[in-house]
Amino acid sequence: MEDQLKYELGILIFVLILARILYLIHKITTGFSREATSKRTLPCKTIVCIGSGGHTTEMLTLLNTLTFSKYSPRYYFMAKTDTTSYAKVKTLESVKKQNDSYKIFEIPRSRVVGQSYLTSVFTTLYSILYCIPLILKIKPELILCNGPGTCIPICLISFLLKAAFILDTRIVFIESFCRTQTFSLSGKILMYFADNFLVQWPSLKQRLKRAEYIGQLM
Structure with a gap:
């Protein structure tokens, strides 16, 4: 019984x-989740997903327009092998002169360019397991991402924890500048999980009704 x-x-x-x-x-x-339920008065604990190459450049361009005191502390998540992005983030933070308000986490890549979808299932699972304790420790209120595979485990974990009433995290996805007609794989996944889905080309706005056109970052 x-x-x-x-x-x-x-x-x-x-x-x-x-x-x-x-x-x-x-x-x-x-x-219905695009608008915040209430106006914030305190800094927002923010995770920034850093990709590589163009993804990094776009994200840092966006971050450079933000008032860092409103997005603090900041937690940068990037692939362990991405030493170039690591250096660029350090440079941005030194220019902003708020070195005590951020931390960088290096995590396993969920998928590398050219990797088969079958094997990427296992690498993504490993990345998810690696990120779970980090997300639980940080308890982010906002996640900013723009397409790198690194962001998928972070966003999925946060979404599931939100579903379980453990976290209340807003996910903001910015589709990459190079995507003018079709969505990236990350975009196709996160259009179901990202509260705000931003695009840089009007043609993509036409493909997804709830997308928000913000113009070109580059």
Whole structure:
């Protein structure tokens, strides 16, 4: 009898979590989560997902326009092998002169360019497991990302923790400048999980009704 009760309780919890996930996805895809529920008065604990190459340049260009005191502390997540982006982030922070308000985390890549989708399932899973304790420790209020595969584990973990009422994180995705007609793989995934989906070309705005056209960052 006790085992049956535990089994039924487990099913109930699963159904409730599934319902919560579907509710959040519906809210996001219909555009009802684009606006913040209340005006902030305190700095926002922010995770910034850094890719490589053009992704890094675009993200740093965006960050350079922000008032850092409003997005603090900042936690940069990037691939362990991306030494170039690491140096660029350090340079940006030194220019902004708020060195005590940020931290850089180097995580495993979920997928590298040219990697097969089959093997990327396993590398993404490893990256997710690696990031879970970091996300739980940071408890981010905002995630900024613009397409690198590095952002997928971070966003999925935060979304699931939000579904479980553990976190309340807003995900903002900016589609890459080079995407003029079609969405990136990250964009195709995060259009179901990102509260705000920003595009840099009007043609992409036409492809996704809830997308927000912001013009070109570059």
